[in-house]
Amino acid sequence: MRSSASVSRSRTSRNRVVRNRVVVSTLACALVAGVTAGCGSSGGSSASSSGTIHILVYGDTGNTVEKQIVDTFNKTSKVKAVLDTIPGANYQQKLQTIINTPQAPDVFFNWGGGSIAPFVKAGLLMPLDSFIAADPQLKSDFLPSVFNTAVIDGKAYGVPMRGTQPVLLFDNKKVLADAGITPPATWDQLIADVQTLKAKGKTPIALGGGDQWPTLMWFEYLYDRVAGPGLFAKALGGDPSAWASADSQKALGMLKQLVDAGAFGSNFDSVKFTDGGSPALLAKGKAAFELMGSWEYATEKAANPDFTKNELGYSNFPTVSGGTGDPNDVVGNTNNFYSVLKNTKHPDAVAQFLKLMYSDEFVKAQLGIGNLPTTTNTQQFLSTSTDPAYDTFQYNLVKQAPSFQLSWDQAYPPAATTAMHQAVQQFMDGKMDAAAFIKAMQGLPTS
Amino acid sequence: MTSLTATLAAAVERRRAVRSGVGATRPGLAWAVPATLFFTLFAIVPLVLVAVLSFTGWNGIGSPQWTGLANWTALWHDPVMLKSLWLSALLTTLGVVVQTPISILLGVWAAGHQRNRAVLLAIYFVPLLLSATAVSVLWRALLDPNFGIPSEAGWLFGDGNLLGTQSGSIGVLAFVGAWQWTPLHTLIYQGGARAVPQVLYQAAAIDGAGTVRQFFHITLPQLRNTIITSMVLMVVGGLTTFDTVLILTQGGPGTDTTISAYYMYQQGFLSFDFGGASAIALVLVVIATLVSLVMVRLTGYDKMNSTAEGL
Structure with missing residues (x-):
């Protein structure tokens, strides 16, 4: 199972009983969605007209950080960000059913590589090249071996947003x-x-x-x-x-x-x-x-x-x-990524939101819940992590790696x-x- | 089909009733509207959509592309599909063969009035109260080769590689299915056995028939309709088995327990090939319909002759 594998990889056995129960119940939902294509979006009503951008993430314990970052963003932005979550193992399946509908989010969580390639092929995603041209840090502040996972046909389609x-x-x-x-x-x-x-x-x-x-x-x-x-x-x-x-x-x-x-x-x-x-x-x-x-x-x-x-x-x-x-x-798994829908009505707000992914606040919050971010400023905060020795080992491993091969089943x-x-x-x-x-x-x- | 006959029979009854002046308020067609609407919306419409989808290529993004017979020719040449049909048939047969004798014996025993019967029965019915998912998770843990039952009983399980071999995993699926569903069929047989007229046993006892003879010559023949009911349920349940496979084996090792229903799920919701999955779904619909028709015909279920004639 692709997405449940990736999920169980990141969220492990703590949730396994819950997960199994959810698999079955979400399946019923997905069966209906297969026919009506209208299942799973939590409140994605015309994201743009009301001056909001919808951020869709995989629902689990890591959401505390995503919530915190959204709150930080909303303090200064006129366009408000709304965090939607899809709990359970079938994230990829549900994403697939809503991504080409009016319920589609503006920004969504993914695993890079093969998990977004079909969307890129279908012309649904926005290349981030113009964002990067306006703010080079959106690329240069991330470890290259990680950032490259979401580069498809030479164009960047994602910004790392969790841990490696x-x-x-x-x-x-x-x-x-x-x-x-x-x-x-x-x-x-x-x-x-x-x-x-x-x-x-x-x-x-x-x-x-x-x-x-x-x-x-x-x-x-x-x-x-x-x-x-x-x-x-x-x-x-x-x-x-x-x-x-x-x-x-x-x-x-x-x-x-x-x-x-x-x-x-x-x-x-x-x-x-x-x-x-x-x-x-x-x-x-x-x-x-x-x-x-x-x-x-x-x-x-x-x-x-x-x-x-x-x-x-x-x-x-x-x-x-x-x-x-x-x-x-x-x-x-190099990292998880935020990708942007081509149809978003507020690309400028999205660009501002993505900038938070290399902020000090983001790095500290991720380290606080045990994730290891892949930004260049991560190094200076490693001593504050819950397991500094382990995180330092990993960080150096990833930083020194000439190549970070994305898991084949994700690629x-x-x-x-x-x-x-x-x-x-x-x-x-x-x-x-x-x-x-x-x-x-x-x-x-x-x- | 059976419901049709039943409706017809009911209609005839009603007409008679009206003629004789009893129950003058006969329900109109409007009474059938909610059920008909519900059935059309959630059974007929999806079925038609699936039939249409089976001639298209669709990964869930964008609109389906018409591909003609491509899915069907691919399915025809797909060794996994053929294998999955055999596996479905095998698991269904195993279910019937394992569960029927056990539940008949338990049910007939439960129909009696022995001491402690109620207490024991309550324990037997516990599996029925658990969801299939919970049952599968439970057995998955119990059968862990390193920390579960197999690690303590090496003489029986060897290295405990139950879910790593085809015979082992099929055995586990059949066993867990039986563990979960035997109580239901026991309940059905208990009801059936209770309905057998006591006079038959009394007459047989006078003629000198012992317990075993009474069982084979009175109980079993009298349970004929009950057996048919129970078997129909088992076959339908067997063909639609899904959750135990999803949790216990995920179709593995390799494709060794990929039954048709799971294969459909795999193609549709893991590989996002909704066209191919729809074709598998249609094959399943056709086969299930044929099997039920044949069963109804062969067993005389549609006539439902009483076993109490002449009493």
Whole structure:
């Protein structure tokens, strides 16, 4: 599930029961919306005539900051901003049903990349080039590797508006110490660690295969380490031969080697991250590593505070000898973005609103709720964050990264997500060989 | 169809009643207007719209593009669609095969007057009070391979990879479905068994028939219409199963539990291919209609002959 994956990624297991309930109820709503195209907008009546702009965001605990920023904006602006939220996991689905209707917002939350590409193609979004020309800080105050996620066909379509979520290799320090190992710096070391840990009776790596997207993270990092970001960019650009290249075959071979070595145990497809299964494996010391987005920290902190404080370690993904990718590259969710509808009646007010996304107030408020903003002024406030060491590690990682690869399932358009997830899962559990996987990836729609 | 026969029969009754002077205030056509409007608006109109959509390409943005038969030819060559139909049929059959014997036995037992029966029954009915979503979330947690039941019962579950294999996940879906729905059918059978005239048992007892013989020669034949009712409900429920799949397996591993209803959801609301999803929906409508027609014909449900004739 695309949007629920991204959601569960950012909001983790705290909301999982609620989420599941919401999935079903929103589905009913969405079914109706599919026919009548009139569901889900919370009060979007003719946004413009009354001198307001509507800001649509994904509804969750992060809304406190969005509310605060809107209030700040309304203090000085004649055109008032109204914050609308869509709660629940089906944000993308509902957005899709209202974006081309009179209920459409002026500004909306998204994940960049493939989540807005169909809207850009349909001519619904406003390129932000003129805003940036008038105020260069709208671009220069953000980390480039993040900002580029919402650049489509050379034009900027989004401004980062929450926190970055790079994928890190988390570990249980105690399990590693008991086995006499340290976080692996190289792939070969990781393979050796897997053997050591297996001999100790541990599952070397926890994997929530049932969710499918955690499995995808292994592909994303290995492809980047082996071939650099170019291979995926080529494939996404519409050249399917990239998937059949020697580098692609090499990455798949290495993954296979890892699975066959028993790195993930044998029942990983019955385990999920979203219901707390794989984080518990790590926290309870049954597994030594988990490759997960930076929200793993918040998930573990909520479920196992003592473990998080004393034993949760993290490191960058190991390097691959002979690989052409930069060892400093990261993958994950670069950030969330605000994009602007072409139809907005108040572009000047929107431009003013977007400027707040690199303000000191914004950065401090985001750090206060545990998000890590990607503005250049973030650095000076890192000491005020709830977990300075962790946030500094992440910030430097993202800042130094020559390339920040957006998660494949976010980079491809939504139409590709299901088939991609299935292929990834089936390659991992051995139902697909490399040739079948390559064929499946080549069959994905890229636009 | 059955409702039609029922309406006709009712109409005949009413005409007789009018003729004989009883109940002179016969309800006019106006009485049917609210229901008809409701049904037209929420069943017929969407159905027609879906039929139209199935000939278009539409991702929810902009207006649908006419693509002729493209969705239908794609569906015809789609291995996942064929597989999903088989899976739907398999899950439905499993549901009937597993639930029917259990609920008949439980229902017949519950129709008696044993001690503690009411207390035990109250416990049996608990699953019925929970929403399918809650039930699925509950079992998902209970079946966790590392922290749930499988981790404590390795001799039975092996490595606990229940939801990582096709047979395992189908088994889980059938089991959870049975756990949730058996109480409902037990209730139906309890009512049916209570309605069996006691004289039959008394006569059989005099003739020397034991409990087992009474069950097979009196209870089961007398429950014929109840069995049909219960099976129709099971088949309809099986074909429209969705929530358990959504939460327990999400159609996985791979496409191994992608039943037709879930496949439709996937195409429509995850991949935003509303045209293709509409085509799947229509296939489901046609199949469900055919299945109910065949069942009604084969079982004589439309005639509903009484099992109490000659008593």
